[in-house]
Structure formats: C-alpha cells, structure tokens
Amino acid sequence: MSLGKPQQLLFVPDTELGTRLAEAHSCPTIDSYSSGRPAIVGDAEPTRSTRADMSGKIMLGFGTVPSTFPPSVRASLQAARRGSDVDTSEIPGSLVLTIRVADTVRVQGTISCLHQVFWATVDGQVVAATDARLLAELAGTAVDANILTTWTLSPQAPYPFGLQPPWKDMHVVPPGHCLIFNTDGTRPCIEQYWCPPAPDRDAQESRDRLRERMIEAVRVRAERSDALSCDASGGIDSSVVLALAARERNDTTAFTTGPAALFDEETSWGRVIVDATGVERWKTAGPDSFPHVFDRIDETLLRTDLPFAGEPVKMRSRFIAEAVSAATSGTVTTHLTGHFGDELFSSGVAHLRDLGLRRPLEVRKRVELLHARTRIPRRTLMKWATSRSSYHQSLQDFVRDGHTAPGWLSMESSIPPWVHYREETRERLGSQLEHATVSPLGTTAEQHETLSRLITSGSILRHESQIMAPAGIFVDAPFGDDRVVDAVLRSPIGKLQDPSRVKPVLLDAIGDELPQAIVNRTAKTDSTAAIWTGLTQNASRLRTMSTNMLAAQRGVVDEGMFRASLLGPHPPSLLPMSLWRTLAVEAWLRDNEGVRHQISVDPIGVNYP
Template sequence: MHWFGGGSSGAPVPEGAHLVWSDPPLWVVGPCPERRVKTVQRDGVQLAVLGPCGADEVELERAMSARDLASAAGLWAGSYTVVRHRRGRDEVEILTDPAGGCPLYRVSTADGTVWGSSSRALAGLAGQQVDTEWLGAFLADKQSPLPGRSSWAGVMPVPAGHLLMLTREGAASVTPWWQPSRRSYEEAVSLVSELLADGVQTRVEGVAVSADLAGTDSTTVAVLAAQHGRVLALTAHPEAVTWGGDMRYARQLRHPSIEHLHFPLGRAHLPFATTTTVLPPTDEPAPSSGLWPMLSEQLLSVAAQGATCHLTGDGGDNLFMAPPTHLADLARRGRMFRLAHDAMAWAQLRRVSPWPLLRSALRRDTRGLARPWLERPAWLLAPAVEAPSHPDGADAALLADVRGAAHSTHQDVQLAAALGIELSNPYFDGALLDAVVSVPAPDRFTVCRYKPLLVDAIGPLLPEAHRLRSTKGVFAGDFHRGARENLSRLLALADGRLAETGLIDPRPLRAAIHRLGLGVESVWPPILAALTAEMWLGAVASTAPTAWVPVSEVAR
C-alpha cells in the first residue's frame, strides 16, 4: 500500500518508509511514482506536494515564500496535500484539500503528533483497535459517521479544507482555510472546463492510461485524457448484450487515441461472487467490496495491457446531479413560486408526490430532500448516537455529499493500489468543487437538462448523443441476482463479526438478505453498509499492524 505522512521532531516513523526529509520527518511508504511527490528546498524552507497536482515550478516557488500557504497552494488542479516547514519558525504546515479526496489523519503519541494518509497504518500507534462506536454510526448512515472520529480508536481525521499545524514540541492545531467562492454561472462554466482538463492532464501525462467508458462523467474524462495520448477505454456489459445502454453510447464515440475494450460480465462478476483475488484491507469499508470480483478483474485486464493509471467518473453525479436540496434555500428566501414549480417538476420526473418535498423544504430539512428513504435499520443494535446536524442549505449539503463520496471512494483507491493500479478520480478535485459550489444553488439545478454545468463546460468534446443523454446505467438487477446466486455467502456474513460484537441482530438482516434474493424492492444502502463492513473486518483481521521505529533507523 502507498501512503505518506510525517510528524513532530522525534516522532516514530513507519518501518520501510522512505524519508523525503528527516527533521521533522516526512515520509512515503510503498511504491510511489516520482511525479506524485514534488519537493522544493531553499533558504531554510522545505515544501512538498504529495498527490496529483498541476502546480509548476513557478507556483511551487511562490508557495514556499507565501505568507499564507493556503492562498498560494490551496486551489491548484489535482487532489493533493501540501507540507511546508520553515526552520526559522520551527513549525510544520499541512494543508488538506477542500473535497477530501486525499484524506488525512493524526494520532497523539508520547513523542508528539504523527499524521498520515492512512488511518489503518496510524492505528499501529494507537492500539490497532476498531472504533466500534464509529462502526455503529457507519451502519446507521454510512454517509454520516461520527464527526471527529475514524474507523480506528485513537486516530482522528483532519477535516477537509483545514490546515494542520505542528510545533517542534509536538503540539497540534487544526483551523479551516477554505470557504466557497461566489461566481456567476458563466464564470463557473469556463472555470469547470479549465480545471477538469487540467486535473485530467496532471494525472495522465507520461503514463499508460485506461479509463471507464460508460456514462457522461467517465466518457468526458476519457476524451480529455485522449488529448494527451492513447487511452484504453473499458465498457462493461452483460455478456449476452452487445447493444443498448452504455454500449450504445460507447460505440458512438470515435476518437483516434481511444482504444475500446469491451468487458463482458458473467456469473463470476456478479456482486458478492467469490473470487481468487483476495479483498485487500483498507482504512474503512470500501464501497466496491461487494463488486470486487468485477472490479479486480477489470483492473487486472487493463494492467495486463500496460495501463498503470485508471480514470473513473466517480464524483460526477455528486457534483453535477445533486438532489433538490435547493428547495430549502428557496423556502428560506421566500421564493414560493419557484419552490412550487421546482417541487412539482422534480416530483413529475421521479413519479412521486410533491408534498413530502414541500414539507421538507419548509422545515429546511436538506437530509430529507436528499435521502427521504433514510431510516434506522431494524437489524441495527448499536446504541444510537447523536446524528450530525442537517447541512444548512444546498451548498452545505453539496459539500457534505461530495466529501463523503470522496472519502469513501478513497477506499477503492486503496483496493486498486493493491493490484498495482493508480485509481484516479478527477471529479473529486478541490478546485473543481470550489468552482461548482460557487454557483448559486438554484442556478445549478434544473430538471429540464441533464448535468447542465458539466455539459456546458465540456462543449463540443463529446458527440451530440452524449451531450443530450439524460439517463445512466443501473445495476439493481445485477445486485438482486448476485444476492440470489451467492445467498449462502451473504447469510454467513450476516452471522459474522458484527453479530459477535453485538452491533447487529443477524435474524432481521438475514430476512432482508432473503428478500434481496427474491428480487423484492429494497433500500440497498444500509444492507450494503453491513455487508461491506463485515467484509472489511475480515480483511483487516488478517493483516498485521504497521510497525513503527525511530527515525534514525529509516534510510533517506
């Protein structure tokens, strides 16, 4: 596994780490491409940028001497962490990205604070115990687990869009550095176009690239990548179906640098199927755990053809197809005609009643507008914890959704890394999030067009059929079939470690799984949370904790 971190002077260092600099220590662990670590050192100042980042040498030099690190380095293209050490001030600044696509954690030790990009690795300094309260909150609502806690006891997250400051003595402070900007729709369209192109470019230059080719989001990324070289574009489809759905759109895209690869899905690729490729351990339950049979073979297939970086469209829906949380903003501002119009249009589109939408809007209940199906599962025994407050308005709801999705998808990045593939998600770039959320929420929303801000930004890059597309592939049928054909395995998961710890009652969970196998319409997220959490517990239980040693024992 590749990860990075640092700490106060005298803090321990993970065994096998490679030091970027030694005092105070900054390190990387595992295979790390050189282009993912940019460093500049001059006049007693050390600056490092870890992760895909589009900053050039001039921008890096400017950030070294900037009075405010965030204003100089916070909104470059990419998804990255910035570290600056100024000897005269004896402090280290660690800047997290606004979207949370590159999550950071910290832990307190007798030798000072240690921080890093892997909570599981840091857990070796804190007892290597899963935080069962966090896990219970995850089972109740995987998008809103306990704030200020991680899946590992004693390991704390550093919030997205914050600055972690360490002193030589080991003291730590965390302060916010980012607030959403404000722009017109036209200004944001131009900026989204520029940032998305730059974010893709910084990931693909000089490497062999593959990409998903399915919906509008992934197709856009594939076309942007193809401007810089060959792209192996992969479209998954049922093995007996070679037309329609995503295949129809994939066939209409013709680009001289895009090589199409069809990936037929059979029984072995169904959700929850057994596979010889063992599920790797991750920091938290990975959303693609149930899809590991399919995902692992897809990644291995592109790796066999030379690809080392695989691009996805994850995050496009979160950014550009938000639920109608803006209705709460309209209610707050007294714009009742627009509120009624948009509620009726959304209800007609989704074939639901508008009255629950209007009630939630008038109560300013953004969570009810975004996820009206959310309720506590009958099988959950974990003590109820105080839920985080509702996001205040559509902007806050968008931020919470994007950050939750980016944080969750990072676990899939770790899964892919175990296979030697760099999984990259340009839609989770912090600067891109800033550009999207800068548009007033009512201007971002319409039921008349599909992802208007994205489609207006990418302009003529896609064929007309893609620009006019208003649907995307759904896989509910595959999940029901996977549950039916792998029922015994899922029932065994229901009787596993979660049940042993008393977090769940396996009987109602087994009943819910049986209904899935019968094809009964179900609320999937809480069931998937339980199954992926059980698979995760099994994966981390079979893995030794990270060993830590004095910095003097690590080579630079």
C-alpha cells in the same frame, strides 16, 4: 509482479518517539527533518510526487500532482512564516500535501476525501497518516463500537458523523481542512485551507471557470509519462473526460466493460464517443468474465483501514485493473474515470431551501418535477423549501430519532432495523453537539448536499484505487480535484440541481466537446436487478458472512434479523446499500482482528471548527 503500491504515508514528529514509530512502520524514509530524523515514511510511487525547497521551507505533494508547483505557490511558500500561511489554492491535481515551515508541520488531503489524513497522539505526541489502520497499529487503539454504528447507515451518516474513523481516540482531518502541529509533536490544531465559495451571479463566468479547470485537471494527468486510459461507457461524465484526454494525447486508450445485462448498451454508447473523439485504441472486456455482485464477499482482497462500502463489488475493481493492464500491455497506467460527475452535477432536493424565499413560483415547478422523479410527497418537499431549521438542529433530531428526513440530503439517512441504536451511542454522538454549533458543509443547502455526496463517493473510490494499484493501474478522477469542486460550487443558486435538465452546469460548460447523441442521453439501464442476482448466486458466502458475526458480538447488529433481511424476501423498501453497509462493517471487523497494538494512545484534546 506488483507494479504499484497503495499510497501509505506516515508523518512523525522530530523526536526520538517519531524515529521509533518510523522504524516500526518498516518502510522507506521519504523525507527527513534538518536534524536527520525521519519526517515522512511510507510507500509512495516516486513518479507521483513533487517536492519544493525554498530556503529550508519544504513542500511535498503525493498523488496526482504537477511536476513542479505553480510559481504563485512557491512564492507563497517562500514568504510563509508558518505552514498555515501557504496558499495552495493554485495547485492542480488531487494530492496529499505536507508543508514544513520553521517549527510547524502542515498535512492535508482533499475536499473529496479521495485522499484523507488521520491523526492521533502517541505518548502525547501527534502522529498523522493517510491510512487509519496503520495509525491504529502504531497507536494501539481499539475499535469504537459506537462510532462503528454510524458506518451502517444508508446511504451515509450525516456530516460529521459519517467521517469519523471507527477507532478510539483517532481523528480525521475534515474536508477542506489541514492538520497543523509543531515539529516536536505538540499543539495540534485544525485549520481551513479552503472555504466554500459564494455562488456566482454571472452564469457565463461560472461556465468559463469550470471549463478551464476541467481542461487543467485532465492535462495535469495527461502530462505524466504513464500510459493513459479512460472509461468509455457513453455516459456524460466519462465522455467529457475522454474527449478532453483525447485532445491532450493521441495515444489514449478507451476502455469499456460491464456485466452481461449492460454490456451491449455500454459498448454501443462507447462506440459513439470513441468515434467522435477519434481515439484509435478501444479495448473491451467481458461480459462473461465480469464478476457478479457479492463474488468472494467472504474473502479478504484488501485489508481496508475503514469499512469499504464497495466491498460487495471489490472483485469488479480487481477485474477492471487486470483488464486495463492487459489493454495497455502491462505498463503503469493512469486510468481516468467519470467518478464524481453524478455527485457534483445530478439534481437533488436541497436547493429548494435556497430558492424557497427567493423564487416561490420556481419552487412549485421544481417540486412537481422532483415529486414525479423521486416520489417524495409534495408536502414534504414544500415543507423543506420553506424550512428555516438549522443544520445543527437536524443533527440533534438525528441523534434523537436515528434517521433524517429528506432535506439537507435527497435520501433519508436511517439506521437499519437490524442495527442496535443504543443509548450509549446516542450519548456518544450527542456529546459532539454540546460544545459547538455544527455548520453545513457549504454556504448553501445545495452546496451541502453536493459535498456530502462527493465525500461519500470519495471514500469508496479511495479504497477501489488501493485494490487497483498493485496491477499498476492508478485510478484518477479529474472531477474530484479541489479546483474543479470549487468551480462547480460557484454555480448560481439553484443551477446545479435544476431538475428540468440533465446536468445543466456540466453540459453548459463542456457540452460542445460531446456528440449530440451523448448530450441528449437521459437514461441508463437500471442495474438493481444485478444486485439481487448476485445475492442469489452467492447465498452460501453471504450466509457465512452473516453467521457468528463480529458486529453482533460487539453489540452493533442483531445477527438473526440481519441474516433474515439479507437472505430472505426483499421488500421494495429494502435498499441494497443498507445491506452493503452492514456487510462492509462485518468484513472490516474480520479483516482487522489481527491489528497489532504497539504503543498506547495518550489522547489530547483539539477543537474542531
């Protein structure tokens, strides 16, 4: 029995074409225009949505959303003359939001990309969806091999290349932005609903804001009628979430699992936080039945709309969903995790640029710490700290060379040697830089790296949550809420990525909720060995995945070189994620061979900010 459904929403114009598209989707109508035509159709859990109607001005939220919108937001909706006028910054949670005011429609996802919105034009009319595959089926668009190449990069392609859906003539709404279009499907434009904040000067103000918004983020989830569970691995991030959840609800179920190599460590530390919070229900699962990396890699578990970087561990997501469901007696459950904690609070190198001209002595100290931790040469780190090259220039260098050196990101982004980086691909990417200067994601380099890591992780968690939803398990990550992300990015310059302490911003704000043993925990067992073990145990399945590759047929990879890298000796320089990314692309191509084309796309242009 399926208890839940992955969220799949389609937003259509108030036209005859919109009605035909809605009928083709064959899903229930969620909301309609005043004309009676469908405005939104799709699969969405009724208990995970909120609607406001202010004199015919409509706002709907889907996902983790409060039962009613805050009064300030409702007042803003009442006063709005078009969809873009509404200030949504006070809405807690993590949600897809749509607003209809007068003859305009507004649709947006989240900064973290846990919720994304895609759009295309069908016969000249704008259609948007939360699922790119659904949009491709309705619009009749094909795979774009040049964009697909960027999905093979490890750890990810630099923004904005890593966000683009690998479907021709399809667009994604960037993080912190919304799509606006007229109800007749014309005049699409992209506008910002959130701007990266200027860093605070007052550290205490920053800490207080983050604490307040994390409590709010957990509370909006705890207020749901679902059963509530939370990871209990003993890590700092999940421990913060569990501590706050236990304050809100005394029926919270703590959950611990992991592979054999980590299980004893996970349960030992899990016991520390469970005892400290007084949680009465603590369930464990594994380790003998915990899936290996690459288990069933050649089978379709979920037809993802985008290449899923977590494809090699997809069976773990299903295992966790089934185990959590068993722990909560098979009821619909909101399962909280510490996802996004590492992305938001871990140290990196980007902040050196922000400090370079302000605090040179501090930079030298941090260079030594980062060199010892990352082995990035001191000269490279100092060069970055004193660099004044623009982000746009770094993208131009990437298009030319196929890789980026550490700087805007701590790790080099590079195209693997088995991937064909063709001149056609260079031209395709380079054309996006010709007409407008691309700015970094944040107001500082530190913010940019933090947001880059966040949206990469958000895309992965988005697919993991889709795997778990049919078991009635709705994965929720309070750290990914827009309001929490905004609070984190207000941290004083250099504080967020300070390498002298473990997650100083988080612990300064909420560390008093944790036992001292958790606060002092500085390391976890490296799980890399489990990757190579899984590869060996699933060699036959991986050989199947690397034979007669669709990615090779499309000219994206050299099949022989990839198979040799996958199944042959693995030098230290070979990062597992580079293999994962290519496997994800191949799995995605195989899963999407049967996309049915219904209506041809007639693309119209739009200028991105």
